[in-house]
Amino acid sequence: DTEVTQTPKHLVMGMTNKKSLKCEQHMGHRAMYWYKQKAKKPPELMFVYSYEKLSINESVPSRFSPECPNSSLLNLHLHALQPEDSALYLCASSQPLGTRRIYTFGSGTRLTVV
Amino acid sequence: DQQVKQNSPSLSVQEGRISILNCDYTNSMFDYFLWYKKYPAEGPTFLISISSIKDKNEDGRFTVFLNKSAKHLSLHIVPSQPGDSAVYFCAAYLSSGSARQLTFGSGTQLTVLP
8 A cells, every 4th residue: 555545635614613634544654744735836844743743843823733643644633724724735654764755645635714 | 945946837848759847956965856746636646756876767757867066956758748747846855854854846837738
């Protein structure tokens, strides 16, 4: 299995809703990431989990709350989002250290906040 | 400070011809480079990588060249096919660094004309 699976593929939510994005990988990767991507821009790092511990939070607002229940799963809990948070949210995984790290991305969740 | 730059936002080539996508970097500590291909509303797909100890890596129609003295890499696609039309991102990291350090360029939209 060489894939990162993200669900749902599309999500429309109101500004008062609470929702969660899910990510799963079975490649044995011990680092998992959340990225945000706006149209015509490169992916922007949000969070890094290394060995199931949050190691990087790139000053992301608290309305985004990551969770890593185990080495294969990564969630992103969303609450009270703003319309400007509408974007493609990408999950990725890799080995956490060392050379020849290949970062494998999921196909993303297209989030629209209304 | 943009450490990885793709100065051409777009490139059009005729089917069957060579596509050359360029990438420059400023951080001489980067020692591993990757190219990703991205279709709209999908996650980036890994294409090919190169370590700084090499100057060329080939995989089928895709070849990446690295010129360390010029801090420049390029992706050659030969022959180009209409299905290659996508946004191509160059990315780099420091293998001794933490998992956060995957730095993306801004992307080049490749259009292959039939």
